[in-house]
Amino acid sequence: MRLLLTGLPIPSHLLPVLVPLARAAREAGHETAIATGTAMAGELERLGVPVVVLPDVLAPGELGRRPELVDPSLVRRLRNWRPEVSGPLDLPLFHATMTAEFAANVVGAGWRPDVIVRETNAFGGLVAAEVLGVPSAVVDIAPSVPPLVPGLAGRLDVLRQGFGPAPSGAVADRLTAGLLPEPWYPAGLRTPGHRYYRVPEAPVPPPAAGPVVLAAFGSNVRSLLAADSRLTAITVAALGLLGKPAVMALGSDDAVASWTGPRPGNVELAGFVPQRALLAASDVFVTHAGFGSVRESLSAGVPMVAVPLFADQPANAARVHELGAGVRLDAAGLTAEGLAAAVERVLGEPAYRSAAREFRDGVTALPPITDFVRHLEA
Incomplete structure (x- = not known):
C-alpha cells in the first residue's frame, strides 16, 4: 500500500499523530510519506519521515509572502486583539483558495497513493483524494472544526469540480480516527466509519515537586x-x-x-x-x-x-x-x-x-x- 498523509505545516498538526502513524505504516511495510508545506519539511525529514513538499502550502507565519490571501479586516483585528476586552478572535477555518492550492499540489506531486489520510484541517487532502479516485480517511485532531464551517460539503464539491469531471456524490472520508473515547463526540459527529484511538506517548515521570x-x-x-x-x-x-x-x-x-x-x-x-x-x-x-x-x-x-x-x-x-x-x-x-x-x-x-x-x-x-x-x- 502507498499511503500519503496530508497536513498543514504546523507542528501540532503533524508531530503528535501523523508522524507516529507514518512510522507505523513504514514498519508494516507500506511506502509512506507526509505531504505538507516547506516550513515543516526539514523537521519531518530529521524525524526520519519522507516528505512530499507542497510548495504553495504556507504556514501561518509565511502568509506575509502572499498578502492577497489574508483578509485586511482580520489583520486590523489582530493588531488590536485583547481577548480580555473583546473575547475570542473570529478566525476563518476554511479558505477556498488555499484549499484548492493544497489539493492541486497533492495531485501534481507525482506521488500516486493508494490511500490518503489527512488531518482534520487539511481539506485539500480530501479534495485531492476525490480527484485522484482513491479512498481517504481522516485523523481527527480537531473534531469541532468541520461543523463550524458553513456549507462545508458544498464548498468542497465546488472545489472538486474545478479539477474536471469526477464521480457523483459528496466528497467524504471513509474512515475517521477519533483521538478521545466516543463520549467526547456528540451524536451528530459520529459516523459509521468512526474508530477511536489513543495517541501513543512514551511515559513521562512527573516532576518531583509539580504544580497544583x-x-x-x-x-x-x-x-x-x-x-x-x-x-x-x-x-x-x-x-x-x-x-x-x-x-x-x-x-x-x-x-x-x-x-x-x-x-x-x-x-x-x-x-x-x-x-x-x-x-x-x-x-x-x-x-x-x-x-x-x-x-x-x-x-x-x-x-x-x-x-x-x-x-x-x-x-x-x-x-x-x-x-x-x-x-x-x-x-x-x-x-x-x-x-x-x-x-x-x-x-x-x-x-x-x-x-x-x-x-x-x-x-x-x-x-x-x-x-x-x-x-x-x-
Whole structure:
C-alpha cells in the first residue's frame, strides 16, 4: 500500500499523530510519506519521515509572502486583539483558495497513493483524494472544526469540480480516527466509519515537586495578542491569589526574560514546558482549550478551567463543560478574581476530577493510533 498523509505545516498538526502513524505504516511495510508545506519539511525529514513538499502550502507565519490571501479586516483585528476586552478572535477555518492550492499540489506531486489520510484541517487532502479516485480517511485532531464551517460539503464539491469531471456524490472520508473515547463526540459527529484511538506517548515521570495548577494558552497565542493585552498578566495574578503552587507557561524563554507583570511567590514563570509531565502532577489545568491540550488534560485525568481564545476552542470548551470535566470561562471581562474563583471551584468539587478521570480510564483502554494502519489495510 502507498499511503500519503496530508497536513498543514504546523507542528501540532503533524508531530503528535501523523508522524507516529507514518512510522507505523513504514514498519508494516507500506511506502509512506507526509505531504505538507516547506516550513515543516526539514523537521519531518530529521524525524526520519519522507516528505512530499507542497510548495504553495504556507504556514501561518509565511502568509506575509502572499498578502492577497489574508483578509485586511482580520489583520486590523489582530493588531488590536485583547481577548480580555473583546473575547475570542473570529478566525476563518476554511479558505477556498488555499484549499484548492493544497489539493492541486497533492495531485501534481507525482506521488500516486493508494490511500490518503489527512488531518482534520487539511481539506485539500480530501479534495485531492476525490480527484485522484482513491479512498481517504481522516485523523481527527480537531473534531469541532468541520461543523463550524458553513456549507462545508458544498464548498468542497465546488472545489472538486474545478479539477474536471469526477464521480457523483459528496466528497467524504471513509474512515475517521477519533483521538478521545466516543463520549467526547456528540451524536451528530459520529459516523459509521468512526474508530477511536489513543495517541501513543512514551511515559513521562512527573516532576518531583509539580504544580497544583498549570496554566498555558498554547504556542500560537502570544504571537497573536496585541502588545497591550493583559490576558497573561491577569492569569498570573489569578494564580497568585490562589496561594497554591502553580506554573504559568509564557510560550518562550524571551517572554520570561522580558516579563514586567506580576510575580507572585507561588507562581513559577516558564517558557515552553513539558506539558504532559506537568499535567501528571497537576490538579487543575487553565487552558485555551485547543483540542491537543484538552486531549492531553483528559488523558491525564486533570479537570480544566477553559478560557477559549479562537478557532474551535469555544466549541471544545463548551464540550468540556457539558461533560463535567471542567468549567468554561469567557475571556471578555476576565479578571484575576473571577479566574481564581473558577479554579477554586474546580479544585473544590470532586465531580470535576471524577469526570476527567473517567475519560483518562477510557483513553487508557483505547488501542493506539498505530493500529489505524490495520484498518487502512482492510
